[in-house]
Amino acid sequence: MIDLKFLRENPDAARESQRTRGEDPSLVDALLGADASRRAAVLAGDNLRAEQKAFGKKVGQASPEERPALLEGSKELAAKVRQAEAEQAEAQSALDTAHRAISNIVQEGAPAGGEDDFVTLETVGAVPAFDFVPKDHLELGESLGLIDMERGAKVSGARFYFLTGFGAMLQLGLLQLAAQRAMANGFQMMIPPVLVRPEIMAGTGFLGAHADEIYHLADDDLYLVGTSEVPLAGYHSGEILDLTDGPKRYAGWSTCFRREAGSYGKDTRGIIRVHQFDKVEMFTYCKPEDAAAEHQRLLSWERDMLAAIDVPYRVIDVAGGDLGSSAARKFDCEAWVPTQQAYRELTSTSNCTTFQARRLGVRYRDENGKPQTAATLNGTLATTRWIVAILENHQQSDGTVRVPEALVPFVGTDVLKP
Numbered sequence: 001m002i003d004l005k006f007l008r009e010n011p012d013a014a015r016e017s018q019r020t021r022g023e024d025p026s027l028v029d030a031l032l033g034a035d036a037s038r039r040a041a042v043l044a045g046d047n048l049r050a051e052q053k054a055f056g057k058k059v060g061q062a063s064p065e066e067r068p069a070l071l072e073g074s075k076e077l078a079a080k081v082r083q084a085e086a087e088q089a090e091a092q093s094a095l096d097t098a099h100r101a102i103s104n105i106v107q108e109g110a111p112a113g114g115e116d117d118f119v120t121l122e123t124v125g126a127v128p129a130f131d132f133v134p135k136d137h138l139e140l141g142e143s144l145g146l147i148d149m150e151r152g153a154k155v156s157g158a159r160f161y162f163l164t165g166f167g168a169m170l171q172l173g174l175l176q177l178a179a180q181r182a183m184a185n186g187f188q189m190m191i192p193p194v195l196v197r198p199e200i201m202a203g204t205g206f207l208g209a210h211a212d213e214i215y216h217l218a219d220d221d222l223y224l225v226g227t228s229e230v231p232l233a234g235y236h237s238g239e240i241l242d243l244t245d246g247p248k249r250y251a252g253w254s255t256c257f258r259r260e261a262g263s264y265g266k267d268t269r270g271i272i273r274v275h276q277f278d279k280v281e282m283f284t285y286c287k288p289e290d291a292a293a294e295h296q297r298l299l300s301w302e303r304d305m306l307a308a309i310d311v312p313y314r315v316i317d318v319a320g321g322d323l324g325s326s327a328a329r330k331f332d333c334e335a336w337v338p339t340q341q342a343y344r345e346l347t348s349t350s351n352c353t354t355f356q357a358r359r360l361g362v363r364y365r366d367e368n369g370k371p372q373t374a375a376t377l378n379g380t381l382a383t384t385r386w387i388v389a390i391l392e393n394h395q396q397s398d399g400t401v402r403v404p405e406a407l408v409p410f411v412g413t414d415v416l417k418p
Helices: 004-009 011-021 026-061 067-100 137-143 149-156 166-184 198-203 229-234 288-309 355-360 386-393 405-411
Strands: 119-124 188-190 222-224 248-257 276-286 313-317 329-337 342-351 363-365 371-373 375-383
Touching: 004 011, 004 026, 011 026, 026 067, 119 288, 137 386, 166 188, 166 248, 166 276, 166 288, 166 375, 166 386, 166 405, 198 222, 198 229, 198 355, 229 248, 229 276, 229 355, 229 375, 276 288, 288 313, 288 329, 288 342, 288 375, 288 386, 288 405, 313 342, 329 386, 342 386, 355 375
Parallel strands: 188 248
Antiparallel strands: 119 313, 248 276, 276 375, 313 329, 329 342, 342 375, 363 371
């Protein structure tokens, strides 16, 4: 949730943020109205409770003759207090609903617009020039015994797959390399649960407009996570952290699940857009004033991993309408996919400022010992989709694929052969 104090002092900035996202700026006015109503209800209730307390003292000091009439007045006042408390609860509920309807405030400098309105910040590496017709990742994966989509569909349905042989080793190598690098950069490795409670899923902002992307186990009222960002965000929910020595950094290795609702017909071939994949995700808790610098650090660690697999990529500044409700700023790294003649997302890093932590009650103590809301950030360090870029960019004319040097110790071979 956004900071109400900021909203009261900067309503125009909040409205502009909504416009940048392509969302309704009138929601800002609805929230301001709900906030004013709730504060008025709290004031009215406080005044009545103070009056009731003073009246109670008066009853205690009254003579036996005066007491019956005063007691009758006390009953009437108690009824008014109960009514005021009911109105306060109703006003609080309306405020909570209006508060959760507004996405995070977009960081100044982020481009406006939707999915296609990103700004390219940098392009890294040369696009490969093949002297043969390149194969796509699925054709390579099947011919090299790395991917089995047919049996994946037989066992689980469309958009499921088996990674087989060196395909499995390639994914494990990617994730292990990511884990080692994360630890070298001060992250604590975590293998989190992949089923979470509704309040944790809602606290991270994933039960809004894109709730249909999430698998829900109705009998247990638990959600399968689409990223370990979710359990890592909930790890310190309701806690006060010690951030005096800098950010707390975690790296979660988990299987992730996405329904891919609304994506029918898109990327149905191969493992670009699937229902289940594995990922190592960075997650940081820090002071709000440190969040922008931490965001750049996460991006630099992503870039180091992309350099290790030696694929051409570009860095984009994601437009407001494509940020998701929790992020104030997002940078994606997209690798070149030769057979699509296009760049496709491999990593994404988001600065969620205090939006998630406010919902989840994650705080720290400032220099005066006063609790303040923390900031949270996240970023991809490796995922199954990276196999697509590796296979297509490192394929050779004889149908083999060169394994990036950094992955050879994990995979066990420097060339993938039929």
